[in-house]
Amino acid sequence: MVVRGRKNRRRIDQTAVRAAAVGFAARAARFLGVLLALGALAVGAAWGTRHLRAWLFTSPTFAIEQFAFEGIEHAEEAELIRLGGIRPGDNIFEADLALAERAMAAHPWVEQATIDRVYPRKLKVQIVEHQPAALTDLGGLYYVNPSGKAFKRLVPGESADLPILRGVGREEYSAAPEDGEALFKEALDAMALYREAGLEPRAEVSEIGIDKLEGLTFFLGDDAVAVKLGQGELEKKFTRLGQLFDELSRRGARAEVIRLDNRTRPGWVAVQLAEAAQRRGQ
Numbered sequence: 001m002v003v004r005g006r007k008n009r010r011r012i013d014q015t016a017v018r019a020a021a022v023g024f025a026a027r028a029a030r031f032l033g034v035l036l037a038l039g040a041l042a043v044g045a046a047w048g049t050r051h052l053r054a055w056l057f058t059s060p061t062f063a064i065e066q067f068a069f070e071g072i073e074h075a076e077e078a079e080l081i082r083l084g085g086i087r088p089g090d091n092i093f094e095a096d097l098a099l100a101e102r103a104m105a106a107h108p109w110v111e112q113a114t115i116d117r118v119y120p121r122k123l124k125v126q127i128v129e130h131q132p133a134a135l136t137d138l139g140g141l142y143y144v145n146p147s148g149k150a151f152k153r154l155v156p157g158e159s160a161d162l163p164i165l166r167g168v169g170r171e172e173y174s175a176a177p178e179d180g181e182a183l184f185k186e187a188l189d190a191m192a193l194y195r196e197a198g199l200e201p202r203a204e205v206s207e208i209g210i211d212k213l214e215g216l217t218f219f220l221g222d223d224a225v226a227v228k229l230g231q232g233e234l235e236k237k238f239t240r241l242g243q244l245f246d247e248l249s250r251r252g253a254r255a256e257v258i259r260l261d262n263r264t265r266p267g268w269v270a271v272q273l274a275e276a277a278q279r280r281g282q
Contacts (some may be wrong), residue, residue, distance in 0.1 A: 065088060070124070070127065080127070084125075092117055133191075134164065134188060148183070166210065167209050183212070190218075191208065197241075206221065214261070215228075215230040223254070226256070240269055244269055253275070
């Protein structure tokens with residue numbers, strides 16, 4: 001009876017082994033099937049990506065047809081397109097926008113250029129131009145922007161109706177452009193404060209003299225009235241200048257030279273009247 005029990009257990013063990021083997025084979029087959037499917041997908045994806053890329057970079061669907069410019073006032077679109085090196089018909093994906101932006105920014109009027117793709121066939125070009133705030137003589141008249149940069153030489157036909165900054169020569173500016181720009185910016189910032197004080201309608205600034213030691217001198221109006229500002233406390237000085245304008249107007253007098261640069265007594269104002277200058281000249 002003991003032997004019969006052992007025979008039953010051996011028959012059960014063999015059945016379990018065969019079932020386990022069959023299960024393992026089935027799982028292995030499924031795993032292999034998944035691997036083959038993934039491999040097929042990878043091959044298909046690679047093939048599809050390669051052909052998709054080829055289509056994107058060669059299809060006429062993505063040939064550039066239009067440049068949409070914004071922000072242009074002085075520069076010309078055709079010249080900027082030429083500088084950018086991107087031509088109508090070029091593929092929109094292959095266009096090197098960063099290179100084109102740098103090239104367009106080399107135009108004398110352009111401070112910054114930004115280009116964006118508008119699919120499928122357009123490039124949007126945003127231009128920020130230099131804004132001329134004054135002129136300066138650097139061996140010829142140059143436009144100066146509010147940051148003090150002399151960015152373009154004046155050519156016939158361009159407006160010269162701007163204040164002129166004097167005191168920084170061509171050699172000095174070429175040797176140290178940053179120093180020259182800082183001096184120009186100081187003068188332009190002073191002119192901005194003059195406008196904020198409401199003085200420009202009464203006497204426009206026609207010229208600004210720049211002196212590293214003595215400071216700034218404004219020349220006002222057609223008579224070129226000299227206003228020696230010196231250095232510092234410009235808001236207070238312009239307040240006193242406005243009061244002086246009122247007094248001169250009340251008296252019907254004209255100034256030749258106005259001095260607001262007394263370092264010992266900063267609150268003092270000295271005025272040389274035009275009539276006195278004329279009498280001395282007789």
